[in-house]
Amino acid sequence: MTLDTQFTDQKFKLVGSRPDRPDGVDKVTGRARYGADASAPGQLVGAILRSPHAHAKIKKIDTSKAEKLKGVKAVITSADLPDLTNGNRGNYDILENCMARGRALYDGHAVAAVAAIDAETARRALSLISVDYKVLPHVTDVDAAMRSNAPIVQPHVRTAGGEPSDKPTNIAQISTFGHGDVEAGFAKADKIVEKSYKTEQTHQGYIEPHACLATVGPDGQGELWVTTQGHYTFRNLCASLLGMDIAKLKVTSSEIGGGFGGKTHVWMEPLALALSRKANRPVKLVMSREDVFRASGPTSSTSMDIKIGCTNDGRITAATATLRYQDGAFPGIWGMLGAMTAFACYDLENVQSVGYDVLVNRPKVAAYRAPSAPMAAFGVESTIDLLAAELNMDAVEFRLLNAAKEGTKASYGPTYGPIGIGPTLEAVKNHPHMHAPLGKNQGRGMACGFWFNFGGQTCTDLNIGVDGTVNMTVGTVDVGGARASLSLIAAEELGIPYEHVKCNIGDTASLGHNDTTEGSRGTFSSGMATIFAARNAIEELKSRAAKTWDIDPEEVDWVDGEAVAKGVEHSNLGPLSLAQIAKASPNTGGPIAGHSETVADGAGVSFASHICDVEVDPETGSTRVVRYTVVQDAGKAIHPDYVEGQFQGGAAQGIGWALNEEYIYGEDGRLQNPGFLDYRIPVCSDLPFIDTEILEIPNPNHPYGIRGVGETSIVPPLAAIANAVSNAAGVRMDHIPMSPPRIRKAIKAEAAMHQEVSAG
Amino acid sequence: MAGVHVSTTVNGDDVEFVCPGSESLLDVLRNRLGLTGAKEGCGTGDCGACSVTVDGQLVCACLMLGAEVEGRQVQTVEGMAQGDQLHPLQRQFIENAALQCGICTPGFLMAAKALLDRNPDPTETEIRYALAGNLCRCTGYDKIVRAVSATAKELSQEATTKGSKKR
C-alpha cells in the first residue's frame, strides 16, 4: 500500500477540467439547506440578551419575570454553564465569550438567553430580564490599550514572551521572529525608509448569519445542526464545555453561507445546547446581522512601524517591523501571525519582526482569511514602494531583486522549497495590465502577499456501489466548491467519469475527526485523503480481480479504471472494469471501500502578486477601482473555475477592506455600524471584472502538487490599492480604510505642506 | 398584534395563511410556508438575499409584511424552474461557477430575472447596477455578471431562432 505524499507529475485526464459542481442544482433551486433552514418538531426559538456596555461588572441578573412569561421554556445565564474547563484557560475564554461570567467585556457580549415558543415571546422575555451593571472604564484602541494607565480588560493576563511581571497588562503576548543583525544591516544601508501605519477592524461579512438547531435530551445525547467550518471542532468544544460525551453529540454541518474564518469558532452554539437541555426541546438559535457584527469574531485593528534599508543598487540590507494587533477581549495569536508573515516574501539577511497581541473591549478576534497577513503586508509593501521610489527603481524590479526563492531562510524560520513569489512577480512584470496607459486622476499599484496554508487531521471514506458509482464521504466542510474538486480527484484516481462520484460532507457520527476547514486546507488535505482512500480502494479492486482470475494480486495492475492482468502468461484475461468488479463484489468478499485517516503534512506556502488601477476624485476623495489583476501560485488548480473564484473573492474582500470597511466605535465603546448599510462591503457596481492568472508551481509534498488557494488572495490588495491610491492622489496613504474623508484630508495636508515649502 | 388571514398565490399555487400583522413576508415564506429558498442575510433590505417578486415587482421579502400580499402573485426561487427544466439563469449560474457558498444565489437569480424581464440585452454596467442590491461576499461578482450576460445572450439567440422559425 503506497501512501506516498511526494509530487509525481502525474498526467491528468480530469483534474484541471471545469465540470458543473455537484451541489449546483440544490443551490440554484433554493433547496440547499443552510444553518437557519432546518427545523424540528416542537422546536423553540432561542434569543440572546447582550450587554449594551463596552465594559461592566454584572452585579445581578434577575430572570424571574422572564421565566414567568407564558410560552417561555428556558432561561439561562452563566450559572447554567458551570466551569468544567479544568484549568484549560483557552476553553475557559471560549466559555466566557459565549456568555459573560460576572463581567461584560464588550458591547454585544451575551449575558443571558431564553428559549420560547415563538420569536415574539422570546423577544418579550428578553425585555423582562433585568441586569444590574456597574459600568467600568473601557478601551477599544490598540495603542491606547498598551499604555500603562489603560483600563485592564483581563486582570489575570501577564505578557507571554515579555519580561516577567506581576502587573496586570493588556499585552497578552509578544512574539519575535527573524535572523541576522538588523543594526549592522541598517548601518550598511544607503537608504532607509521608516513609516507607521494603521488599519481598522473589519469583519468577514459572510452573508449567512450564525445559525443552529440544537437538541439535547436528559439522557445526555444530543444533536446539533449548525453552519460551521468545522463540525468536529464544534462537537469537541461544545461537548467539553457542557460536560457531554463526545460520542453522544452528533454535529451536522449545514450548507455554509460563507465563513472566511469567522465560522471556525463557537459563538452561541453552546447556549443553544444549554437551552435545549434545560427545556428538553429542540432550540433554534439564529443571530441577527447586528449580533453577527457585535458578537462574532472580526479581525484585528492594527498599528505598525516598518523600517527597511537598502543599498543604492537595490539590495535590502535590513528590515524590522513592530506590529500591534488587538485581539478583542481574549488573548489570541494575531500579532504573532502578523509578525510571522510580514517579511515572508523576501530574501533577507537581517530581519526582525515583533508582534504584540493586545486586549481591548471589542469582540474576540477570529480568523479572517489569511488572518493577520493583509495588514502586515500593507505596511511592508507600502514601505517597499517608498523605498523603490527613493531609489528611482521600478517597484516590480526592486521586489524581484529581493524576492525569496528556493533555499531562502524565511523570516519566520523555515527554509523554503520551490516557491512562487519570483514567478508571480515575473508574470506581473510581463502582464499587459502593467503596461496599459492610465487616465486622468488614475494611479497604478502592485503588491505581493504570502500565506502559510495548513494541512492537519483528515479522514475520508470512499464506498463503491454495486453499479460502479462511488459514494465518498469527507469531513472537511465545503466552503467554496470543494465537493467538485474532490470528486474530480476521486474520479481521476479510480479512472471513472466525474459524474460517477458523489461527494458528501459527513456528520461527526460518520467519520473520525477532521480538523476545521481553515488555513486553505480543504482541497489540500481532503484531496490527499481522497487520493489515499481511492488508492486504498484500488488495492481492494485489484485483489477482487485477482480472486476472480485466481491469480496473485501482485500480478494485477490498475489502468484507466480497469484491472489488468500483467504479463503475457495472462494475456487471455480481458480487463475488468471498476463497474464489473463492483457488480461481482457481493460474491467476491462483500462491499468494496477505501479509507484514509491521516495527518496531511507538507502544506505548501503560497504567494500572490496583484496589480490594481484606481481613479481618485481629488475633490471628494472618492476612489474607484478601474482594473484589477490577480496572479497567484495554486500549486495545481484542480477545478480552475473555483480557484479563480477564490482569487476573485479574496481580491474583492481586500478592495472593501482597503477602501470602505471598518468597525466604528463611539466614545462609549459601542459599535456604531453593526449593519450592511454602514459597514460597506463592495456591491456589484463598485467593482470591475477581476482578472486572474493561475500559476502552477507544484507543492513537492502533495501527490498532485496542490497548495491551498483560499487565503493568499486577500493578502496583497490592501497594499496594492494603497500603492495605487497613493500614486493617483500624489500623497502616501498610511491608514486603512482609505475612506474618502481620509483621502481628502491627506490631499489637503499635502497641498498645505507644499504651500508652506514654496512660501518658505 | 392580532392574526391576519391572507389568501394569495405563491409560485402559481393558491395559498392561505394566518400571520401576525407585523410579520414580514420573509418570515411567512420561510416559517409558515416552508419556502426557505429566500434567505435572511440582514433583515433590513441591505443584502437582497430575500429577493422575491410580488406582482412582477422585485422586492426584499424582509421589507414587506406578509399581510400585504393578499390577492397578489408572489414568485420565489422555488418557482423558477419549469418542471425538470432549470431556468436558463439557473443553468448559467452553475455552468459559469457563479456561486461559491450559494447563500446569495436565490436572491441574485430573482434580481437577474427581474432585470432580464425588463431589459433583455443589458450592458455590463446595467447588470452591475441592477444587481447592486444583492450582496455576494464569495465571488467578487465577476462570474455572476458573466453568467447573467451569458443568459441574456442565450435568451436573445433563442428568441431569434424562434422568430425565424415562425417566419
Place this chain on the structure above:
Amino acid sequence: MANAKGSAFLLAGGTDLLVRMKSGAIDPELIVDIKRIPATQAITKTASGFKIGAGVPCAQLGRDAALVKAWPGVVEAANLIGSDQVQGRCTVAGNLCNASPAADSVPAMVAARAKAAIVGAGGRRSVAVEKVVTGPGRTSLEKGEFIEAIVLPTPAPKSGDAYLRFTPRTEMDIAVCSAAVNLTLGPKGVVTAARVVLGAVAPTVVLVPAAAKAIIGSTLDDDALANLAAACEAACAPIDDKRGTVEFRTEVAGVLARRAAKLAYERAGGK
C-alpha cells in the same frame, strides 16, 4: 387610526417602517396600508404640474416619461434611494415623513418647490415640503394627519434641475451630503432664478438663498460657481458621525452644489 389604543403607523413602501420594527425601535399596535387606497397609487398630470400619490413606488417615477422630462433631478434623487428591490417599494412621501436629514428625494423636491398634500380629521391642507420636516425623525404633521400626495409644479420654461449626493459606494448607501439645484435661464444663458438645497449637512435639509443669489445674474462662470460653493459651505452645520466629518461634509457639499448647478444649467439649455 385616531382611535388606536397604542401606536399606529401608516405603511406606504415600508422600507423604513419595517426596519424600525425589526430593530425594536417601534412596536406598532396598528399598521394602516395606504397603498390599498387607489388614489395613492397614481402619478397624475394636472394643469399646474404633477401629483405623485403617497403609495407610488419610486421606480414608477423613473418610468413616467413626462415627469422625467419635467423634473429629471427629482426623479434621479428618488431613484437613488436603495436598490432595485427597495425602489419597487419606497415612496417620496415616505422618504419625506421618515424625516432623515439625508433623505435623497427631499432636497430635490424642495429645490423644485414641491408641496405636500396633507389630509387629516380637520380636512386638507397644502404645505411646502421644506415645512414638513422639523428635525431628525420629527415632522409638523398633527396626530391623525398624513401626506396623501406630493405635488410638483410645472417647471418654468428654460429650467433645469439636478441632484447629486456623495456616498462611498456606488449604490446602497446613505448620502454623506447632497445638493440639489433648480434654475431658470433668461436670455443669453443668464440664470434668472435658482434654488439651491443641501442635504445631510444640518438637522433638516437646508435651502440656501445666498447660494442661489451667487449664481443669479451669472452665466455660471467659474467665479459664480466658486461663490456658490462658498455660500453652500457657509450654510452647512453638519455633525461628525460614522458617515462623515464636519470638515468633509462641508467641503464636499460645496463641490456637489457646483457640479449639480452645472448639470442643471445644461439641462436648462445653457452652454
